[in-house]
Amino acid sequence: LDDQYATPRRDRPCGTFGGAGAVLAGDLALVWADDAFAEATAGSPAAAPAAAVWRSMRAELVAGQYLDLHAQATANRSAARALRSAVLKTALYSMERPLMLGATLAGGSPDVLAALAGAGRCAGLAFQLHDDLQGAFGDPAATGKPVGEDLREGRSTYLLAVARERCEAAGDRTGLRVLETVTGAPYTAGDEDVRRARDVLDQGGAR
Template sequence: MLGLPPAAGAPAGTVDDPPTAPDAADAVGTVLGQVLDARLRDSRAVDPVFARDVAERVAALVARGGKRLRTAFACCGWRAAGGSGDTTAVLRTGAALELLQACALVHDDVMDGSLRRRGAPALHVELARTHWAAGMHGPAETFGTSAAVLAGDLALVWADDLLTETAFGTPHGPRLHGEWRAMRAEMVAGQYLDLHAQAARSSGVDEALTIATLKSALYTVARPLALGAILAGADEHTVDALRAAGRCAGLAFQLRDDLLGAFGNPALTGKPADDDLRSRKLTYLLAVAHRLAGTTADHHAAAALAPDADTGTDHAVERTRAALERTGARETVEAKIGELAADSLRHFDRTGARPAVRREFAALVARASGVTAHRAEGAG
């Protein structure tokens, strides 16, 4: 099986004690292993070449893991709403979220031209190399891009199938599917607005926040929390509080990711630290820096941060990095992350969740945002 080792105790999906966030990562790995094995059997029955080149690569990407944050937040939302007993539905929903994340990563890497993902070549790069090594006709890059789009589509199909099967098995199926449907539309809208902002050379702070909210915050935290709560039969007050908490925590997560995208260590993040800077992707970090450069009349920083600035060389990227520091944008974003983390904890308290669950959520927010619970409380 391709999944991670099972958590200690009973098999995943059947334990009576609801999984905490650390346990959920292991437990969903087991569920994913079972799901991927079944999907690979189906794919091999369709065609062995398709299974080898596409399906197996999608399964390998999913099995390589990542933070499993979406699963952890789904389980936390379930616990916040009083979920207990059989964990099958919430873990399968978590597995569907991990498959959806694989779709987003594959497509995002194609659109951004990213070369690395989770410490390995991005899928479109790997497929292009396969084309070249086999001596096939036509441009290898075009083949890799086209095949990767299909691979992302396959991950989405697997995610939708799993969520639908799960919804059929619970009395909360219609609400569960409605939340899932809204999340998918938000993801696509956020991804398009991201592309649109790059093409339009936008630099607005509000636009950057909208993109971050739609593309990442809602589907990373807010919707997973709500999906888990719905599976526990939560009322709308609880779900609304969780969505608000998740929106803030998810934005904090994305702003931290923006900082890592500019200043992170590739050996730790598994991806290059300059992709966003080279592509001039509209992030909140860049938008804030651009605004601050204008406010302080820092013409050198403004030139380095301009949407149409040359970013084709390492020197140009370093100039951009230096401008992010000099304008104070990095410190401003750090402060914003702290405020968002504090707001998320306040919204979560409105759910009336038990203290143990509140502590679990605070730990997850700290993990996602890089802000400890103590610092978040101080920011509030």
């Protein structure tokens, strides 16, 4: 609902109906999700510990998304920060916390919860890093979104952060300027700008 300026998503066109409406719809969806979770777990002996996992997941998602937006607004685009954002908004939200929720409701032991948490975080982070690669180099027919979309949006991905740090370490000012062309002015980069940025990612070893 709050995916700003997206074009195709999941191989379907996205419509824009106003930022305020999207925020309100997102708030409503969160309220409904809380209601559904409370109703689904009512009466379960694991309701309280499961609710703690649920609350953590919500907070981590918002924190990760905020880090992502803050990085774009302030040019704080370190690889460590990008990785932290990926862990919070993807690894925890998509994999680790859902696994822990299921195991908690099923009465899983602490050892089971710890094992699932570790596996989920690794799988979730791998998913996000692969998605970053697909966003820059993927086939639109397979990804359902235009090639280089993350580059055009100036998204502060781990892939871009690593490429930037490699350029800085090598003293590659040309490469840095190419990356800044796409990340410094989101939604204004042309096809040639994206192609050159992809070359920097590839040739500099970030890919």
